[in-house]
Amino acid sequence: MRTPLCDAFGIDYPIFAFTPSEHVAAAVSRAGGLGVLGCVRFNDTEELEQTLSWLDENTDGKPYGVDIVMPMKVPEEVKGLDVSSMIPEEHKQFVDQTLLKLGIPPLPEGEGREGVLGWLHSVARSHLDVALQHRPVLIANALGSPPKDVIDKCHEHGVKVAALAGAAKHALSHVANGVDIIVAQGYEAGGHTGEVASMVLQPDIVDAVGPDVPVLGAGGIGSGRQIAASLALGSQGVWTGSIWLGTEEYRNLSANHSAWETAFTRASSSDTVRTRVYTGKPARLLKTRWTEAWAEEGAPQPLPMPLQNLLVAEAHNRIVASNDPDVISMPVGQIVGRMNAVRPVADVMADLVAEFDETVKRLDGMSV
Amino acid sequence: MRTPLCDAFGIDYPIFAFTPSEHVAAAVSRAGGLGVLGCVRFNDTEELEQTLSWLDENTDGKPYGVDIVMPMKVPEEVKGLDVSSMIPEEHKQFVDQTLLKLGIPPLPEGEGREGVLGWLHSVARSHLDVALQHRPVLIANALGSPPKDVIDKCHEHGVKVAALAGAAKHALSHVANGVDIIVAQGYEAGGHTGEVASMVLQPDIVDAVGPDVPVLGAGGIGSGRQIAASLALGSQGVWTGSIWLGTEEYRNLSANHSAWETAFTRASSSDTVRTRVYTGKPARLLKTRWTEAWAEEGAPQPLPMPLQNLLVAEAHNRIVASNDPDVISMPVGQIVGRMNAVRPVADVMADLVAEFDETVKRLDGMSV
Incomplete structure (x- = not known):
């Protein structure tokens, strides 16, 4: 080649x-x-x-x-803190209530509040x-x-x-x-x-x-x-x-990796969704209870970049910590259907x- | 090959x-x-x-x-006539008003009322x-x-x-x-x-x-x-x-063909949309003022098959007769971007x- x-x-x-x-x-x-x-x-x-x-x-x-x-x-x-003030209360409440409904516990005191600033x-x-x-x-x-x-x-x-x-x-x-x-x-x-x-x-x-x-x-x-x-x-x-x-080799990135391995192993190529919930721009993610919650009637529209990612940053950290394959939030392509082994x-x-x-x-x- | x-x-x-x-x-x-x-x-x-x-x-x-x-x-x-009675008045009104807004004239008396029965x-x-x-x-x-x-x-x-x-x-x-x-x-x-x-x-x-x-x-x-x-x-x-x-050879199918040739010649591969407006099941069509009208806020949800096709049958005949490249209703794939000559x-x-x-x-x- x-x-x-x-x-x-x-x-x-x-x-x-x-x-x-x-x-x-x-x-x-x-x-x-x-x-x-x-x-x-x-x-x-x-x-x-x-x-x-x-x-x-x-x-x-x-x-x-x-x-x-x-x-x-x-x-x-503006600095992360100022941007946060632009996030509507309705959205914060939706995220909190969704995590509660999905059984995703809060993080230990003082952990993982920071969003991804690379955006x-x-x-x-x-x-x-x-x-x-x-x-x-x-x-x-x-x-x-x-x-x-x-x-x-x-x-x-x-x-x-x-x-x-x-x-x-x-x-x-x-x-x-x-x-x-x-x-x-x-x-x-x-x-x-x-x-x-x-x-x-x-x-x-x-x-x-x-x-x-x-x-x-x-x-x-x-x-x-x-x-x-x-x-x-x-x-x-x-x-x-x-x-x-x-x-x-990817296992080195996260201590909580087993949920992701369970999730991608069982997923078919139909189990992804193109949605704005990750960053505010359309991105393809694994379809899970988290993405489905955002697609339900009455869910708020995702915010524009970079607000959406700041909105869900702590939620992502909580989801990773929970290690629940049904809720995982992960960008992945339709090829996930062929990923069946590590x-x-x-x-x-x-x-x-x-x-x-x-x-x-x-x-x-x-x-x- | x-x-x-x-x-x-x-x-x-x-x-x-x-x-x-x-x-x-x-x-x-x-x-x-x-x-x-x-x-x-x-x-x-x-x-x-x-x-x-x-x-x-x-x-x-x-x-x-x-x-x-x-x-x-x-x-x-049931017979076509009975099925028609299952179409909500709201939908009929939306179709009529949309055609009016798009400048699509009615058909001459006695013409083209029949839907496609092959479904x-x-x-x-x-x-x-x-x-x-x-x-x-x-x-x-x-x-x-x-x-x-x-x-x-x-x-x-x-x-x-x-x-x-x-x-x-x-x-x-x-x-x-x-x-x-x-x-x-x-x-x-x-x-x-x-x-x-x-x-x-x-x-x-x-x-x-x-x-x-x-x-x-x-x-x-x-x-x-x-x-x-x-x-x-x-x-x-x-x-x-x-x-x-x-x-x-395709020109033999319809007397009003020039609108379609204009439409596909100028379309890019981004100018299609997957929508239920044609038959009630998701189908990819050329994106036109007709498909856009159905995507607007306040437009009704398309009906299930076979009702949707019966609902829009006369509209399709009117659109064909109007020969307007901006309104045409035509199933076509993303490859339309490469169709530039007859x-x-x-x-x-x-x-x-x-x-x-x-x-x-x-x-x-x-x-x-």
């Missing part, structure tokens, strides 16, 4: 792996792909600094990337500054184009910039802003996603941006067959995320590559 | 083309695919009889199929009886498994039965009922569709039903790259629909085959 992206990044396979876990990222890079560390969870830049130092030392010198969450238009920003522009910028002190080969932005000065700064450091797009017109605008690589994020993907599905979106974007801009297919990629489909559609590589949530990253990578080769051979026999 | 389905049906390419137009169906079959005539529009079985006789004579002896719309569970059925079980059965007097090689059912006695009757006539499925569990139930071929209808498809997108749905269904049941990939298929992607995912062929709405069926077929071969060669170069 070789495309020009392999030479551009010094990797064996054009498999890009987004993950909040440095252990997964390192294992993917060691296995010949490109591990991309999600930074949004690092409220403390010192912790990110230490994590990237760990990555530098645990990738056998192989390249890696980082993923930030930065809107192109810098919003008026704030200033925090994302500090992530970038820390990252550029290390040796990432790629900065990806989950919210489309970063601001022009951020792109320029990455380029000065010799770092490529990738941006997610859910429609061809967004991809064109990213390229006009200086973005190097487009991640075509189809409807079936976990996390923030648009409405156009991969089968249509990938060739749409490939043809719109032209042959000089590499496209990574994202959404529904969890097997070698799906990688082959993605490259058939014209992508030069794939952007994967969900499948790495089912690996042994395996080492290296085994997953080996299967992806082997099945890709088999698929290309099979197709070869059909072209007569 | 050859798979075992080519031998099973005596066709050159495993490209199945659903179309309400006998002219398109005949042209696809003559060009080496399998044209499948949609029967739902035939209120008059005598008209279907004549149309199938025309097909028998205009396919150069090549095979063709027919598509019916038959729920497995036979609903309590009624008794009518779908009469379609089947007429079809079996001709020489279809395939009966496809757009609503999943037909009843067991219908499957048996097809098999007695040596006719294979295909059924649409939007989830692996539905496909398994179709196979248990005796269905021969599964059409894996992804989220991006036009018409009735589920929530799982093709990239995930096709391998889900292929693996669920096993190697003895051929699967056709449907949803987002309008180019040779997409056919290659579909076969990479494990399908043995593709089921196409939308792309044939942009052919010269071409002969034979040219579309030739391009699909040529691009498939190029794609397989390109993939071959990536497998090293």
